[in-house]
Amino acid sequence: xxxxxxxxxxxxxxxxxxxxxxxxxxxxxxxxxxxxxxxxxxxxxxxxxxxxxxxxxxxxxxxxxxxxxxxxxxxxxxxxxxxxxxxxxxxxxxxxxxxxxxxxxxxxxxxxxxxxxxxxxxxxxxxxxxxxxxxxxxxxxxxxxxxxxxxxxxxxxxxxxxxxxxxxxxxxxxxxxxxxxxxxxxxxxxxxxxxxxxxxxxxxxxxxxxxxxxxxxxxxxxxxxxxxxxxxxxxxxxxxxxxxxxxxxxxxxxxxxxxxxxxxxxxxxxxxxxxxxxxxxxxxxxxxxxxxxxxxxxxxxxxxxxxxxx
Amino acid sequence: xxxxxxxxxxxxxxxxxxxxxxxxxxxxxxxxxxxxxxxxxxxxxxxxxxxxxxxxxxxxxxxxxxxxxxxxxxxxxxxxxxxxxxxxxxxxxxxxxxxxxxxxxxxxxxxxxxxxxxxxxxxxxxxxxxxxxxxxxxxxxxxxxxxxxxxxxxxxxxxxxxxxxxxxxxxxxxxxxxxxxxxxxxxxxxxxxxxxxxxxxxxxxxxxxxxxxxxxxxxxxxxxxxxxxxxxxxxxxxxxxxxxxxxxxxxxxxxxxxxxxxxxxxxxxxxxxxxxxxxxxxxxxxxxxxxxxxxxxxxxxxxxxxxxxx
Numbered sequence: 001x002x003x004x005x006x007x008x009x010x011x012x013x014x015x016x017x018x019x020x021x022x023x024x025x026x027x028x029x030x031x032x033x034x035x036x037x038x039x040x041x042x043x044x045x046x047x048x049x050x051x052x053x054x055x056x057x058x059x060x061x062x063x064x065x066x067x068x069x070x071x072x073x074x075x076x077x078x079x080x081x082x083x084x085x086x087x088x089x090x091x092x093x094x095x096x097x098x099x100x101x102x103x104x105x106x107x108x109x110x111x112x113x114x115x116x117x118x119x120x121x122x123x124x125x126x127x128x129x130x131x132x133x134x135x136x137x138x139x140x141x142x143x144x145x146x147x148x149x150x151x152x153x154x155x156x157x158x159x160x161x162x163x164x165x166x167x168x169x170x171x172x173x174x175x176x177x178x179x180x181x182x183x184x185x186x187x188x189x190x191x192x193x194x195x196x197x198x199x200x201x202x203x204x205x206x207x208x209x210x211x212x213x214x215x216x217x218x219x220x221x222x223x224x225x226x227x228x229x230x231x232x233x234x235x236x237x238x239x240x241x242x243x244x245x246x247x248x249x250x251x252x253x254x255x256x257x258x259x260x261x262x263x264x265x266x267x268x269x270x271x272x273x274x275x276x277x278x279x280x281x282x283x284x285x286x287x288x289x290x291x292x293x294x295x296x297x298x299x300x301x302x303x304x305x306x307x308x309x310x
Numbered sequence: 311x312x313x314x315x316x317x318x319x320x321x322x323x324x325x326x327x328x329x330x331x332x333x334x335x336x337x338x339x340x341x342x343x344x345x346x347x348x349x350x351x352x353x354x355x356x357x358x359x360x361x362x363x364x365x366x367x368x369x370x371x372x373x374x375x376x377x378x379x380x381x382x383x384x385x386x387x388x389x390x391x392x393x394x395x396x397x398x399x400x401x402x403x404x405x406x407x408x409x410x411x412x413x414x415x416x417x418x419x420x421x422x423x424x425x426x427x428x429x430x431x432x433x434x435x436x437x438x439x440x441x442x443x444x445x446x447x448x449x450x451x452x453x454x455x456x457x458x459x460x461x462x463x464x465x466x467x468x469x470x471x472x473x474x475x476x477x478x479x480x481x482x483x484x485x486x487x488x489x490x491x492x493x494x495x496x497x498x499x500x501x502x503x504x505x506x507x508x509x510x511x512x513x514x515x516x517x518x519x520x521x522x523x524x525x526x527x528x529x530x531x532x533x534x535x536x537x538x539x540x541x542x543x544x545x546x547x548x549x550x551x552x553x554x555x556x557x558x559x560x561x562x563x564x565x566x567x568x569x570x571x572x573x574x575x576x577x578x579x580x581x582x583x584x585x586x587x588x589x590x591x592x593x594x595x596x597x598x599x600x601x602x603x604x605x606x607x608x609x610x611x612x613x614x615x616x617x618x619x620x
Contacts, residue, residue: 118562140530148530175529177522185566187512187526192540193563194508194570198501199540208497212487214539216497219485220450220458222535227607229524229532230502230509235588236601243585246576252428253503254575256495260504263567266560275553278545291546297537297618304614308607 003027006081008074008102009088013115015041016142017085019048022064023144024172030070031077033088033098038070052144055299057306075105082107083168085137087115095124103128111164113137113151118189120182122154132158137165138186139174145298147175150186201260204270210277226301313337316391318384318412319398323425325351326452327395329358332374333454334482340380341387343398343408348380362454365609367616385415392417393478395447397425405434413438421474423447423461428499430492432464442468447475448496449484455608457485460496511570514580520587536611 005021007014010032018041021028030038045068049061058064071077078084084106088098095116102112111133114121125134136152143149149169153162162178169176179186185193199213208216224233231242238245282290315331317324320342328351331338340348355378359371368374381387388394394416398408405426412422421443424431435444446462453459459479463472472488479486489496495503509523518526534543541552548555592600 140533146530146533148526148533150526175525177518177525177529179518179522180516183512183515183517184569185562187518187523188530189563190512190566191505191508191523191526192531193566194504195501196540196544196563197567198504202493202497202500205493206490207493208487208489210541212489213497213501214541215485215487216458216460216501217535217539218537218542219487220456220498221502222532222537222539223450223456223458223608223611224604225527225532226536226611227528227532228604229521229527230506231520231524231584231588232528234506235585235592236597236604239597241585241592241594241597242588243581246581246585250576250581252495253499253506254573256500256503257507257573259494261571261573263564263571265564266556271553271556271560274541275545275551275556278541278552282545282551284551287546287549287551294534294538294546298533300618301533301536301614304611308610 002080002082004029004081006031006071006077006084008032008077008084008086008098008112009115010037010041011087011089012044013139013141014085014087015044016048016144017087017115017139018045018068019052019058019064019142019144020172020174021085022067023052023058026067026172028068029077029081030068031074035070042068042070048142048144051296051299055296055303057145057299057303074101078102078106078110080107082109082111083164084110084112085115086112090116090119092119092123095119099124099128099130099134103130106130106133109133111135111161111168113165115139118185120152120154120184121157122182125154125156131156133161135161135165136182136186137169137176138188140188142295142298143174145295145302147173148188149174149176150179150188151176152179152182152186154182197263198256198260200266200270200274203274204267210274211281227305312390312392314339314391316341316381316387316394318342318387318394318396318408318422319425320347320351321397321399322354323449323451324395324397325354326358326454327397327425327449328355328378329362329368329374329452329454330482330484331395332377333362333368336377336482338378339387339391340378341384345380352378352380358452358454361606361609365606365613367455367609367613384411388412388416388420390417392419392421393474394420394422395425396422400426400429402429402433405429409434409438409440409444413440416440419443421445421471421478423475425449428495430462430464430494431467432492435464435466441466443471445471445475446492446496447479447486448498450498452605452608453484455605455612457483458498459484459486460489460498461486462489462492462496464492507573508566508570510576510580510584513584514577520584521591537615 052058138150235242448460545552
């Protein structure tokens with residue numbers, strides 16, 4: 001592959017990707033329909049890189065920053081690039097229009113991964129020349145400290161494009177997972193939705209406070225899940241492995257799930273209850289500071305993982 | 311409170327509790343119906359304490375070990391104790407018989423927390439003199455590196471007993487969460503069941519491998535969940551907080567949940583698929599080594615949390 005990567009859309013997600021790619025030694029060409037976004041992105045990238053230096057998560061921030069440049073046009077951004085990461089505003093019509101523009105100027109072998117967190121790429125790539133080289137590459141923000149990326153082909157994405165995206169993500173230090181086909185919400189948000197649904201139900205039933213339900217994960221289950229997933233967790237929790245665990249606890253777990261049917265949308269009352277509890281602890285004006293705290297905790301955790309290795 | 315705490319049942323869970331209590335400076339009296347279990351427990355405790363020393367998670371292992379003694383009888387274990395942690399075999403009839411024995415010899419002010427992970431305490435304490443002082447104190451094993459403990463009163467547990475258990479758990483460095491009433495599976499296993507259900511469904515539908523579904527948590531969502539829970543996660547992910555997040559994504563998340571109805575028990579085929587994938591990576595003969603690896607990772611993570619603080 002060439003050294004050049006294009007970032008299309010320079011908002012929060014695009015600028016976080018710029019850090020991942022530049023940190024891994026790629027030359028990053030940044031394009032946004034609004035030129036001012038690119039300038040802001042560079043400022044944000046420089047700030048975030050300073051924090052990463054503090055945690056020992058980037059070797060030479062200055063050199064990495066120097067590898068990021070602003071492109072004057074979409075064509076300029078894509079010229080000579082063999083991978084582009086698209087992170088424009090997540091609305092089907094916005095993406096559809098933007099991909100038509102991409103299609104006009106994209107090099108013949110360019111692979112384009114979209115950061116879309118919910119809209120499958122088939123919605124906005126159908127019929128385009130570049131369609132066989134388009135797919136989803138969905139990160140959990142910010143990708144420079146959370147390694148997961150969901151790689152999701154459309155029905156018309158070629159195997160070669162999937163492989164290119166997969167290899168590229170590995171090369172820049174991400175941990176790709178591969179979906180065999182499109183499914184609403186991909187994997188991450190489906191799993192998140194399943195967990196949140198039960199969390200809201202317990203809150204609505206008055207079983208515990210939102211804080212205590214949160215702690216059940218953060219002080220409990222999450223301690224394992226942050227380095228082994230849910231399958232491996234249960235596989236290690238029965239002498240005969242996963243099959244043994246399922247035989248012992250599967251029926252009981254099924255009862256818990258059945259008790260939640262039929263699922264109901266989160267009620268306004270339970271949303272207000274959870275939101276109110278959040279606000280008691282964290283006024284909205286303090287949200288930016290808390291987000292910064294979260295991102296620093298993620299950096300410390302990323303460094304911890306780097307140190308303990310496998 | 312007195313310095314003395316009783317551990318009733320000296321299996322894996324009981325011996326792990328012994329470490330928590332002795333590390334926090336309590337004198338621990340260990341009782342098990344099978345005397346040999348207590349000797350084995352002491353050996354296991356000494357081993358685990360050596361590992362904790364290696365991670366800087368215990369100051370004086372020798373002194374802590376010296377605080378643990380074996381009681382010759384249930385009465386001896388309970389004499390002068392004001393808290394007992396019961397961790398006998400998890401079967402309703404076994405617990406019921408054991409609590410009858412406890413009731414005969416328990417001091418009048420003894421509070422008894424059960425490590426039961428699924429059977430509510432009302433099942434095995436009804437009608438006993440000590441019943442108002444019995445409740446669930448459910449850990450995620452091993453409690454010396456995972457702080458969560460679910461405190462669950464029965465309909466007849468007194469508020470004073472709940473408070474005693476709560477305060478005690480805080481004093482020994484645990485993070486208690488309080489359920490207002492008994493519910494099947496408490497919180498942790500209900501949340502775990504909800505997540506696993508969707509994970510098995512995705513595997514059964516052929517969307518991804520068990521390894522990639524696992525990674526979606528361990529390399530993705532779990533990175534946040536290990537220090538902020540699911541509610542706080544979404545509260546920080548929308549400018550207007552949780553309410554704003556629910557307005558944006560609640561309807562979409564509801565669709566994912568509805569798509570999974572009606573829930574079906576895990577099929578033999580999907581269990582075999584997940585189990586087979588686990589065995590390809592980890593033959594059962596290597597399970598003990600992998601469990602030891604997991605516990606060391608948990609120690610490293612516990613130390614990391616101790617260092618980064620809040």
